[in-house]
Amino acid sequence: AQKVTQAQTEISVVEKEDVTLDCVYETRDTTYYLFWYKQPPSGELVFLIRRNSFDEQNEISGRYSWNFQKSTSSFNFTITASQVVDSAVYFCALAENSGGYQKVTFGIGTKLQVIP
C-alpha cells in the first residue's frame, strides 16, 4: 500500500530564513508521481509541482526547489528566503496506478509559519 509521511507537523521560521519540508513515501510501483500542494489559510489547494518517478533531476522555481531521491524515497521541498506569504500548510502527495487509474495519497501536511 502506498504511504506518504511528513514527519514535521509544524515549523516556524523567521522571515528570510531557508526552510526544508520533508517528505518520505512508500510504494511498490516503479511508475508513480509525486506532488506538492500548498494550502493557504483560505483553504484551497494550490498545485506546486509534479514529478514522475523516472525523473530524478532536482527542480528550482524561483525561491522553491525540490530534491527527489529515489534511493531514500524522499521528495523534499525547500523554500529559500522565506516570506510571510509562504505561511500555509504544505502537502506532499503520491499518485500510483491502482487498477487502471491513479490513486492519490496525501501526507498529513506540514504547517509552516513564517514570522516577520
Add this chain to the structure above:
Amino acid sequence: NAGVMQNPRHLVRRRGQEARLRCSPMKGHSHVYWYRQLPEEGLKFMVYLQKENIIDESGMPKERFSAEFPKEGPSILRIQQVVRGDSAAYFCASSPNAGTGGRDEQFFGPGTRLTVL
C-alpha cells in the same frame, strides 16, 4: 477554460439533515474524484467516478454517504443524516483520463467546507 468548480463553498447543516455537495469537472474531463479533509489532517480519498459509473468507493463510509456522476450535470456527493463528525472540507478533483501511473493529473476544486451544528 474554467477550473473545477464546487458549490457551495460553505455549507452549514444541523445534525440529522442532508448535505449535497456539487462538483463540476473541468471541460472535457470525464473522471471525478472526491476527497475528505478532516480538521488538522491530510486529504483522504473517498470515491472515484466516471460518467454514470462508480469505479472505486473504497474510501467512502458504507452508511449515509453516496456519490453520483450523471450523464448530464455535476457530480454529487450526498451525506444523509449528518453528524458532527462529518464536519470537514470536501474536495473534488477531475482528470481527462484515468491514466496509468498518474500520467493524467488530477485538478482540484476549491473545496466545500461542511459544518455540522
